[in-house]
Amino acid sequence: MAKSKVPPKAGTDPSQPPKRLRRSRTRGWRMPADALYVGRPTRFGNPFPTFGDWTARAAAILGYPLDPLGVRQASLALFRGWLLGESVRPGPKGTALNEGAPSAQAVVVAVAASGHPPEPPKVPEAPPPLPVIRETLAGADLVCWCRLDEPCHADLLILLANSPPPT
Numbered sequence: 782m783a784k785s786k787v788p789p790k791a792g793t794d795p796s797q798p799p800k801r802l803r804r805s806r807t808r809g810w811r812m813p814a815d816a817l818y819v820g821r822p823t824r825f826g827n828p829f830p831t832f833g834d835w836t837a838r839a840a841a842i843l844g845y846p847l848d849p850l851g852v853r854q855a856s857l858a859l860f861r862g863w864l865l866g867e868s869v870r871p872g873p874k875g876t877a878l879n880e881g882a883p884s885a886q887a888v889v890v891a892v893a894a895s896g897h898p899p900e901p902p903k904v905p906e907a908p909p910p911l912p913v914i915r916e917t918l919a920g921a922d923l924v925c926w927c928r929l930d931e932p933c934h935a936d937l938l939i940l941l942a943n944s945p946p947p948t
Contacts, residue, residue: 799943801935802924816922819935824909825918827934829859829885831927834899838892843883845872853932859885860934864908864941911941918942 802816812818819825830836831853840847840855855872862869868882883891889901909917919942927933 799918799920799939800922801927801929801933801939802922803929804924804926812924813922816924817918818924819918819938820925824905825914825938827856827860828863828902828904829856830902831856835892835901838895838899839888840872842888842891842895843869843872844874846874850931857932857934857937859888861937863904864937866908912946914938914942915946 802813804812804818804820817825821827829839832849836852836856837847839859840852843855843858845851845855845858851872858870858872861867863885869885869888871882885904889904893901918938921942923935923939925933925935927935
């Protein structure tokens with residue numbers, strides 16, 4: 782496997798792969814100096830909420846279960862589609878949209894058209910480009926508010942930041 786040409790961040794141990802850490806408000810907790818926060822409202826944050834009415838409607842449209850994990854998976858599918866400019870992966874039930882695998886923007890429009898929709902998420906027009914993700918996040922531990930036993934957008938960012946660029 783080819784090594785990334787991006788050097789690890791200062792203070793990180795190159796023998797340890799980057800990991801996700803959970804941000805905390807507990808007394809005495811400090812974010813490690815060499816870790817990077819990637820939650821909202823940073824440019825690397827997931828603009829699609831991982832819970833709530835809007836995301837539940839998006840999950841239903843995309844065919845994800847309407848339990849907390851299914852709604853979280855729908856949010857992460859929207860994030861991945863938006864970030865990579867790909868179609869959003871439908872859930873196990875298949876999408877309710879006629880176009881098969883829709884774009885993240887098509888899901889936003891479909892939720893808005895579903896009648897009395899909740900406030901849509903504020904999604905930036907352009908996600909951070911992959912070279913910026915690699916340059917900024919490669920080798921660093923990433924910090925988010927998500928529980929460590931649940932899927933999180935930071936997991937995708939770690940994967941993208943530390944994989945070799947396409948040749």
